[in-house]
Amino acid sequence: MKSLLGKRILVCGKGGSGKSSLITLMANELQRRGYEVILLDGDASNPGGLARLAAGAKRGPQPLIDFFGGREKVTCPVDDPSPLLRLSDASQVVEAHIDLAEIPPQYIIRKDNLILLQVGKIQKAYEGCDGPMSKITRDFIIKGDYVTLIDVEAGIEHFGRGVEKHVDVVLIVVDPTFESFEIAERVTKLCRLMGVGQVMAILNGAQTPQMESMMRENLGKREVQILGSVRYDPEIRKAGLEGSALGWCPALEDLAKITGKLEALPTAEVIL
Ligand SMILES: Nc1ncnc2c1ncn2[C@@H]1O[C@H](COP(=O)(O)OP(=O)(O)O)[C@@H](O)[C@H]1O
Ligand SMILES: [Mg+2]
Numbered sequence: 577m578k579s580l581l582g583k584r585i586l587v588c589g590k591g592g593s594g595k596s597s598l599i600t601l602m603a604n605e606l607q608r609r610g611y612e613v614i615l616l617d618g619d620a621s622n623p624g625g626l627a628r629l630a631a632g633a634k635r636g637p638q639p640l641i642d643f644f645g646g647r648e649k650v651t652c653p654v655d656d657p658s659p660l661l662r663l664s665d666a667s668q669v670v671e672a673h674i675d676l677a678e679i680p681p682q683y684i685i686r687k688d689n690l691i692l693l694q695v696g697k698i699q700k701a702y703e704g705c706d707g708p709m710s711k712i713t714r715d716f717i718i719k720g721d722y723v724t725l726i727d728v729e730a731g732i733e734h735f736g737r738g739v740e741k742h743v744d745v746v747l748i749v750v751d752p753t754f755e756s757f758e759i760a761e762r763v764t765k766l767c768r769l770m771g772v773g774q775v776m777a778i779l780n781g782a783q784t785p786q787m788e789s790m791m792r793e794n795l796g797k798r799e800v801q802i803l804g805s806v807r808y809d810p811e812i813r814k815a816g817l818e819g820s821a822l823g824w825c826p827a828l829e830d831l832a833k834i835t836g837k838l839e840a841l842p843t844a845e846v847i848l
Contacts, residue, residue: 594806644712
């Protein structure tokens with residue numbers, strides 16, 4: 577069926593809710609289903625976490641902000657909403673999508689059918705806000721038959737920067753905390769205002785059926801749609817503790833169901 581080809585799926589939620597872990601498992605499941613997966617690490621404040629979890633790499637690839645000319649060329653989308661331009665010929669990335677062949681190898685980590693790129697990380701004190709990295713997350717659209725999963729920083733600041741502009745699906749990872757419910761409600765409302773095709777929550781890490789039904793009930797009252805639920809899995813916790821790659825684990829079964837549902841969703845065409 578491969579209905580997710582060409583789609584950009586953004587994963588957001590509270591800090592520590594499980595965004596990077598679930599994105600890694602979803603990338604594994606999508607590959608099992610025959611997809612080539614682009615993983616875009618758009619979290620400027622978390623050093624290398626996704627590259628380690630998803631590809632077993634000690635550090636991330638060279639940041640894409642270098643490819644686009646650094647902070648001199650890439651502006652914060654709040655001050656300047658103008659589109660991201662190529663350094664080579666000043667063409668707009670949202671008009672002429674990126675061909676992976678344009679990107680030199682140091683910007684890419686490949687593992688099987690997974691291609692990992694990262695927008696950039698805050699490295700130095702007083703270097704400035706992470707707005708320029710957000711503009712790359714917003715506009716970095718890849719040409720070809722891929723599905724793109726985007727990991728963003730915790731909370732909802734990315735909405736203030738319009739990162740969701742070219743996104744087909746927003747998934748909100750909700751852990752068993754009240755704060756997560758509040759974030760899920762706000763994200764849902766913001767996505768509807770922005771015209772995002774689909775916005776849905778994934779419950780993560782409920783340790784008892786009672787806990788899960790409380791989560792469902794609370795989100796239901798807030799009119800947050802639920803795509804599925806991922807169990808508490810000690811294997812995920814272990815990978816997080818050891819700083820190792822997240823390979824096979826029991827929770828993959830949950831991600832298989834969730835990914836199946838995602839494939840079956842009617843998604844609106846992305847508005848550019
Ligand atoms: N379903 C789960 N079961 C057990 N531990 C989990 C689960 N999901 C996430 N974790 C753990 O929670 C912590 C935060 O997860 P992470 O994916 O880094 O979150 P985020 O990217 O949202 O900050 C990590 O230690 C991770 O191993
Ligand atoms: Mg993370």
